[in-house]
Amino acid sequence: MPETIIRKVREQRNYTQEFVAKQMGISQNAYSKIENGYTQLTVRHIKDLSKILEVSIMELLRDDFEIHRPNNIQKESVNKENLLMSLDKISDKINSKHPQKHDFYPIVMSLLQTIDTTVDNIH
Known part of the structure; x- marks a missing residue:
């Protein structure tokens, strides 16, 4: 999820939520809601975060998860x-x-x- 990636990159840069929020022109509380997935990311958020965190937009939006095939797929027909x-x-x-x-x-x-x-x- 982008929120997880954003948090990881911010922490790698040793930036506080307050610092990033100030750079974005929002409150720390508003930024925290972005990182915790309570506020939906906008194109503007992604562009700002890409610049502040010095990573590409694609890096912020990449998916780190895989959907694995279930072990117990039912093979017979289902009514x-x-x-x-x-x-x-x-x-x-x-x-x-x-x-x-x-x-x-x-x-x-x-x-x-x-x-x-x-x-x-x-x-």
Whole structure:
């Protein structure tokens, strides 16, 4: 996640949150929210951070995570009712979580959008 990379680079440079925030023209509290993922990064934030931290924009936006193939992929066919029940259970779990407190929330949402698009293309 970009927030994690931003924090790592800032710490490598021995910059405080206060220093970076001042350079960006925002409060330390506002900057802390960026690093903790409570404030969504804007293009302006990325440009400023790239300049302040002396790293490329691409370095700040790179993904350090991999999605691994699950070990227990079901190989037999699944009927529609079982699939819908499983999706309901997953939906309930997701809805019970606070999205800003989980790093993987955007990944889960992206996967669900991919599933939605795939289902739309099934005949």
